[in-house]
Amino acid sequence: MTASVLRFESVTYRYPHAELPALRDVCVDIAPGEFVVAAGLSASGKSTFLRAASGLVPHFHGGEFGGRVLTGGLDTRDHGPAALSAVAGTLFQDPETQVVLSTVRAELALPLENRGHGPAAVARGVEEAALALGIGELLDRCTHELSGGELQRVGLGAALAGRPRILLLDEPTSQLDPVAGDELVWLLRRLNEEWGTSIVLVEHRLERCLGAADRVLAFDAGALACDAPPRGFLEWAAERAPALATPGARLFARAGLRPPPSGVKQARATLRAHGLLAEEAGEVPAASADTAGVRPRPPRRGLSALARRGPAKTPPALAFRNLWHERSGGRAVLRGIDLALAPGERVALMGRNGAGKSTLLRHANGLLEPTRGRVEATGRVALLLQNPNDYFLADRVSGELDPVALEAAGLAELADRHPRDLSGGERQRLALAIVSGGDVEPPAAVCLDEPTRGMDRAAKGDLASRLRAAAAAGSAVLVATHDPEFAATLAERVVLLADGRVIADGPVAEVLSGGWYFATETARIVDGALLPEDGAELLRARMTIEAPP
Amino acid sequence: MIRRAASPLHAARAPVAAAYACAFVTAALAFEHPLVLAAIGVAILAAGLLAGAGPQLRRACLFGVPFALLIALVNPLVAREGLDVVLRFGDMGPLGNLDVTKQSLVFGAILGMRALLVVLAGAALLAAIVDADELLRRFRGISARSALTAALAVRLVPVLGRDARRLADARRCCPGAAGAGAIGSLERLQIVRAVATGALDRALDVAATLEVRGYASPAAHGRARRPHEPWSRHDISVAAAAAGLVLLAGGARLLGVASFEAYPRTVAPVGAGEWVLCAALVLVALAPFADRRGVLR
Numbered sequence: 001m002t003a004s005v006l007r008f009e010s011v012t013y014r015y016p017h018a019e020l021p022a023l024r025d026v027c028v029d030i031a032p033g034e035f036v037v038a039a040g041l042s043a044s045g046k047s048t049f050l051r052a053a054s055g056l057v058p059h060f061h062g063g064e065f066g067g068r069v070l071t072g073g074l075d076t077r078d079h080g081p082a083a084l085s086a087v088a089g090t091l092f093q094d095p096e097t098q099v100v101l102s103t104v105r106a107e108l109a110l111p112l113e114n115r116g117h118g119p120a121a122v123a124r125g126v127e128e129a130a131l132a133l134g135i136g137e138l139l140d141r142c143t144h145e146l147s148g149g150e151l152q153r154v155g156l157g158a159a160l161a162g163r164p165r166i167l168l169l170d171e172p173t174s175q176l177d178p179v180a181g182d183e184l185v186w187l188l189r190r191l192n193e194e195w196g197t198s199i200v201l202v203e204h205r206l207e208r209c210l211g212a213a214d215r216v217l218a219f220d221a222g223a224l225a226c227d228a229p230p231r232g233f234l235e236w237a238a239e240r241a242p243a244l245a246t247p248g249a250r251l252f253a254r255a256g257l258r259p260p261p262s263g264v265k266q267a268r269a270t271l272r273a274h275g276l277l278a279e280e281a282g283e284v285p286a287a288s289a290d291t292a293g294v295r296p297r298p299p300r301r302g303l304s305a306l307a308r309r310g311p312a313k314t315p316p317a318l319a320f321r322n323l324w325h326e327r328s329g330g331r332a333v334l335r336g337i338d339l340a341l342a343p344g345e346r347v348a349l350m351g352r353n354g355a356g357k358s359t360l361l362r363h364a365n366g367l368l369e370p371t372r373g374r375v376e377a378t379g380r381v382a383l384l385l386q387n388p389n390d391y392f393l394a395d396r397v398s399g400e401l402d403p404v405a406l407e408a409a410g411l412a413e414l415a416d417r418h419p420r421d422l423s424g425g426e427r428q429r430l431a432l433a434i435v436s437g438g439d440v441e442p443p444a445a446v447c448l449d450e451p452t453r454g455m456d457r458a459a460k461g462d463l464a465s466r467l468r469a470a471a472a473a474g475s476a477v478l479v480a481t482h483d484p485e486f487a488a489t490l491a492e493r494v495v496l497l498a499d500g501r502v503i504a505d506g507p508v509a510e511v512l513s514g515g516w517y518f519a520t521e522t523a524r525i526v527d528g529a530l531l532p533e534d535g536a537e538l539l540r541a542r543m544t545i546e547a548p549p
Numbered sequence: 550m551i552r553r554a555a556s557p558l559h560a561a562r563a564p565v566a567a568a569y570a571c572a573f574v575t576a577a578l579a580f581e582h583p584l585v586l587a588a589i590g591v592a593i594l595a596a597g598l599l600a601g602a603g604p605q606l607r608r609a610c611l612f613g614v615p616f617a618l619l620i621a622l623v624n625p626l627v628a629r630e631g632l633d634v635v636l637r638f639g640d641m642g643p644l645g646n647l648d649v650t651k652q653s654l655v656f657g658a659i660l661g662m663r664a665l666l667v668v669l670a671g672a673a674l675l676a677a678i679v680d681a682d683e684l685l686r687r688f689r690g691i692s693a694r695s696a697l698t699a700a701l702a703v704r705l706v707p708v709l710g711r712d713a714r715r716l717a718d719a720r721r722c723c724p725g726a727a728g729a730g731a732i733g734s735l736e737r738l739q740i741v742r743a744v745a746t747g748a749l750d751r752a753l754d755v756a757a758t759l760e761v762r763g764y765a766s767p768a769a770h771g772r773a774r775r776p777h778e779p780w781s782r783h784d785i786s787v788a789a790a791a792a793g794l795v796l797l798a799g800g801a802r803l804l805g806v807a808s809f810e811a812y813p814r815t816v817a818p819v820g821a822g823e824w825v826l827c828a829a830l831v832l833v834a835l836a837p838f839a840d841r842r843g844v845l846r
Contacts, residue, residue, distance in 0.1 A: 054761050085763035097754035100704045106682035114763030144707035383722040390719035393739045437724030
């Protein structure tokens with residue numbers, strides 16, 4: 001029998017002053033070389049599970065701890081996080097606090113030096129970690145100059161540098177674009193396969209990582225609710241925790257297909273076996289969409305869309321006219337952006353890390369001055385930046401908003417709580433209500449920068465509903481996001497930025513289907529559909545056509 | 550924060566570069582003679598510019614010059630010495646009889662100048678030429694706990710700075726703020742309070758990261774002492790310059806060169822000794838820059 005690399009024996013843990021335990025009687029055994037995904041809604045105990053594995057619980061956080069955790073064979077009651085770091089590399093959520101030194105090279109060298117490696121081994125380890133993560137060009141950069149995505153990769157490099165036996169990662173893709181996020185997951189799989197490194201990955205966007213996983217642990221209120229291979233987990237989720245089901249699994253469930261797929265490849269293989277893939281059934285994907293009644297919306301691009309609406313030309317709620325933004329060093333972040341949003345229009349802004357999305361949003365409400373060009377708006381532009389905590393200055397929720405606005409935001413019952421004690425979704429809702437201002441007149445435009453980071457599906461659904469309501473009230477909605485599923489749920493139009501330029505601008509059905517990265521999981525499985533509901537309808541239609549008379 | 554440049558100061562090891570910056574501070578604190586302080590100021594600025602630290606010195610001046618002016622203005626109001634009265638305010642109640650003298654004005658200017666030199670050398674030049682990571686790594690072998698505290702503080706400065714900028718941006722996004730309009734004093738205070746109250750949480754997060762990187766492991770402390778590294782020519786020349794500055798300052802004080810009396814009358818003799826001392830300070834300070842071979846490490 002192989003000795004486990006991580007073992008939880010009836011672990012129960014309660015944070016200091018907390019009423020309920022964060023972990024309840026958790027028993028887990030992870031073998032060397034396993035790739036494990038930890039799933040669950042917000043505050044279900046996933047992050048605490050990682051902190052217990054790394055020894056921070058209970059050594060760093062205190063609280064009441066029962067049971068036993070063995071990490072790399074070391075009992076965490078006897079060995080603190082520093083000793084456990086020799087066998088476990090750890091990366092937490094907030095990239096800002098995941099680096100501790102001032103240069104990237106020093107950051108990657110730190111864990112190796114702490115383990116007592118000599119200069120040659122440290123230098124080799126730094127180079128290897130940098131090569132593995134593609135951050136060689138960052139080695140001599142100062143850490144305070146790096147973007148969130150770059151910081152996240154540097155933090156991961158530091159966790160990897162000592163070639164630990166197990167990697168404990170808490171949402172390492174939250175700041176990465178879809179391409180970089182997918183690449184990171186496959187890099188982890190490669191490390192797992194080539195070096196036998198065990199991986200425990202906490203992730204909300206399960207569709208991104210289930211295909212690489214060997215096993216899924218699902219947490220519910222601190223207890224381990226499911227421990228199964230990906231397909232077994234998806235079957236469990238379909239019955240017991242629909243909020244955790246991936247889009248692919250929901251697509252199959254709605255279409256009445258089995259087994260639920262853990263990734264696009266499996267899903268397409270199943271569809272192929274049933275003769276339901278459009279290209280293999282001899283259908284042209286666009287036509288198949290029409291057949292199923294999922295008609296692509298007519299293309300609409302910027303102001304031309306407004307012009308097509310007829311003689312009563314509505315001025316755009318928000319427009320960027322030949323907008324350029326150049327940094328003091330001369331690098332152009334935005335290059336001649338021309339973009340207009342009609343009142344009530346819902347637009348998703350997508351693109352790689354560093355494409356210029358956040359900079360464009362900061363121009364929308366005047367936080368930045370254009371180098372050239374201009375921004376026009378018919379009224380106030382509400383901008384919600386990436387971290388909702390930045391909007392909270394009062395000690396109570398009631399100090400941030402008047403009672404009427406709190407009631408409208410559905411937060412009246414939380415008025416006496418501290419804003420930072422709210423859940424992620426509630427904080428986002430409060431921050432959105434603050435920037436919207438509870439005005440009699442809704443803002444001309446509501447802009448949000450990466451609002452779904454770290455949110456579970458229920459919170460994302462709530463946010464999408466509120467943004468649709470804002471659009472229905474006449475505000476244009478512009479959301480910068482790396483989450484194609486959220487973009488497909490919310491937006492009617494998608495603008496794709498690359499290197500400061502608009503490279504695609506069209507209806508959501510056109511931009512988010514048929515691609516590899518900027519596409520929903522459903523679109524990658526079934527051509528002609530973006531969301532599981534549409535995809536299931538399409539598949540049922542194909543099944544009907546193929547059924548013998 | 551250090552931004553590596555091709556200079557002998559950056560090529561020298563961190564403790565040596567730190568000693569060089571501290572030697573300027575020592576020299577500035579050793580003298581009150583305005584001519585010598587001016588020479589030290591010239592040496593600091595020249596060394597900073599030659600090391601590519603001009604922007605950091607300029608930024609330090611934005612804070613240091615108002616600070617120096619404040620000291621220069623306060624001294625005449627609190628000093629009750631000097632013979633030549635230039636302004637009579639008479640009886641100022643609890644402050645007593647307030648007369649401003651020429652001597653207190655001059656000495657106030659000298660104190661302000663010293664403060665400015667300390668800021669430029671001890672903060673701006675030090676931060677620009679010393680690799681804090683390397684310094685902390687070497688320091689860990691001596692005192693692990695102090696090094697941990699210093700590492701936390703060093704990392705927290707940029708983290709809290711970013712927090713403050715994000716909070717300010719968020720304030721500007723709130724209704725009532727006119728887009729990129731300036732935020733008011735009350736909101737600034739609220740931001741400072743929010744950053745200060747969040748500092749403990751941020752410190753805990755950074756400390757947790759240090760923990761899981763193995764900073765507190767016993768092996769880390771034992772290995773912090775690196776194998777012997779031979780001294781480079783830049784280590785030697787910069788260390789010699791630092792020692793030279795301290796020796797010049799100490800020697801001049803012992804020999805009574807550049808003596809200064811502020812009260813009751815300002816006495817600041819300017820003779821050959823003072824001029825030689827000024828020239829020597831500048832030459833010794835800039836001597837490492839004569840050899841720029843192999844300055845890129």
